[in-house]
Amino acid sequence: MPELAEVEFYRRRWWAAGARQTVNAAEANSRSRVYRSLAREFPGGVRVLAKTLTGAKLADSATHGKQMWFVFKTPHQTKQFLWLGVHLGMTGSMHAEPVDYLAQKHDALILSLARRTLVFNDPRQFGRVRAWRGPMGERPPWLQNLPNEILSRGFTAEFVSKVLQRHARAPLKAVLLNQKYFPGIGNWMADEILWRAALHPALPSGRAADLPTAKKLHAAIQKVAHDALCVIAGVGGKLPPDLNVHIPDTWLFNHRWEDGGLCPKTKKPLRRAEIGGRTTCWSPARQKLLN
DNA sequence: CACGATGTTCCCTG
DNA sequence: CCAGGGAACATCGT
Numbered sequence: 001m002p003e004l005a006e007v008e009f010y011r012r013r014w015w016a017a018g019a020r021q022t023v024n025a026a027e028a029n030s031r032s033r034v035y036r037s038l039a040r041e042f043p044g045g046v047r048v049l050a051k052t053l054t055g056a057k058l059a060d061s062a063t064h065g066k067q068m069w070f071v072f073k074t075p076h077q078t079k080q081f082l083w084l085g086v087h088l089g090m091t092g093s094m095h096a097e098p099v100d101y102l103a104q105k106h107d108a109l110i111l112s113l114a115r116r117t118l119v120f121n122d123p124r125q126f127g128r129v130r131a132w133r134g135p136m137g138e139r140p141p142w143l144q145n146l147p148n149e150i151l152s153r154g155f156t157a158e159f160v161s162k163v164l165q166r167h168a169r170a171p172l173k174a175v176l177l178n179q180k181y182f183p184g185i186g187n188w189m190a191d192e193i194l195w196r197a198a199l200h201p202a203l204p205s206g207r208a209a210d211l212p213t214a215k216k217l218h219a220a221i222q223k224v225a226h227d228a229l230c231v232i233a234g235v236g237g238k239l240p241p242d243l244n245v246h247i248p249d250t251w252l253f254n255h256r257w258e259d260g261g262l263c264p265k266t267k268k269p270l271r272r273a274e275i276g277g278r279t280t281c282w283s284p285a286r287q288k289l290l291n
Numbered sequence: 292c293a294c295g296a297t298g299t300t301c302c303c304t305g
Numbered sequence: 306c307c308a309g310g311g312a313a314c315a316t317c318g319t
Contacts, residue, residue: 003297033315066298090298091316106316123316126298170309179299186297277311279295 002066002088004150004184005228010094011061011068012239017096017116018058023072025112026053032108033125034089041142042131049131052082053111064146065183071136082133083140089126095119147183150225160221161214168206172217174276175205182221187278188253189224195252195263196220200287201275256281 002010028035030046039045056072059081063069072082086094101117103110109129111118120129132140148154163181164172176182176190185193194201197220199208208217229235232245247253252270255261261270263283272281 006297087298090296124296124298125315128299167308174309177298188297278298 002090002092003186003189003228004065004225005232006243007066007068007088007184008063008229008233008235009240009243010088010092011063012233013096014070014094014118015058015061016239018111018113018118019061020058021113021115022057023053023055023111023113026050027103027107027110027112028129029108032106032122034092034108034120034122034127034129036128038129038131041140042133049084049129052131052133053084056082064143064149065179066186067143067183069140069143074133079135080133081136083131083143085128085130085132085140085142086120087128087130089122089124089128091124092120092122092127095121147180150182150184150221151229155218155222157211157215157218160218161209161211164205164209164214164217168209169204171202171276172199172205172208173201173278173280176221177276177278184225185221187280188256189228191256191281192228192252193217193220193224194287195281195283196224198286198288200289201280201282203289252281252283 028046028050035046038049042049052074053072056074058070059073060071061069067085067087069083069085072084074080074082097117097119099112099115099117101119104121106123107119107121109120130142163175167175172194173190176185176193177187191201197217199217208214231247232243234240250264252264255264255270259272262268263270263286266283266285268283268285270281271284272279274280
């Protein structure tokens, strides 16, 4: 499920339940593929991770695009902190459960706190857990040299134009999904953005690289990201109880999932096809390939 | 039974 | 080396 806003939702859910709390017990299912790269990056692998988390106190957390991380203060080593990175892949989810929670089938990580149990579950195991230990002020290698977040000042229409030029022959849809440039944008957000900007998902990016068009795309990217964070993650307000939040019918979102949908703006039929390797939905009446 | 799924990475080709 | 396309990864639900 997870794109920008869903990732932030899950981070807030763990943070709301676990901020400044101590981990009494940590259970990591080492058979889960989400730990496939852990041993390479964190000496001792899953075993040492669980041991290090035990007794640690959750001190900080953040997201960047589809990545999120939690920083723990470890006891007895005042200057040492543990970074726990979580990527949710395609089916990852995070929960705050009662203390008597019983482990479920695809639980990869379970942290027992005094009043709640934090759970990371991922059936398809395309997600990933990473870890790193070091002093506060330093950062794990996998959090260095990150691209500008799409809602940051550094993310400009000029940058969008450059990216579209560089990948001139790739369809817009494929370029928007590239996390190197647009961290956090996933399949439904890309469709929502292109629909808002009235750009055809199969349009070769080079033909949208002129500054006026790049500006239009840039504005749609920021608008969709901002609105999604408010509605789905409750940013600026209360954390929603789950992801079953009401999405306005004025978005493409509610109409894109199956054949037969109607464009909320034109009321004409939507189309669905594979573009850029992913199922894509667009409004032919609004998003023209030739102009 | 077959198909597809809100993601990333690796491999191949041009 | 670069850009782009396709398969692979693993499981569940329609």
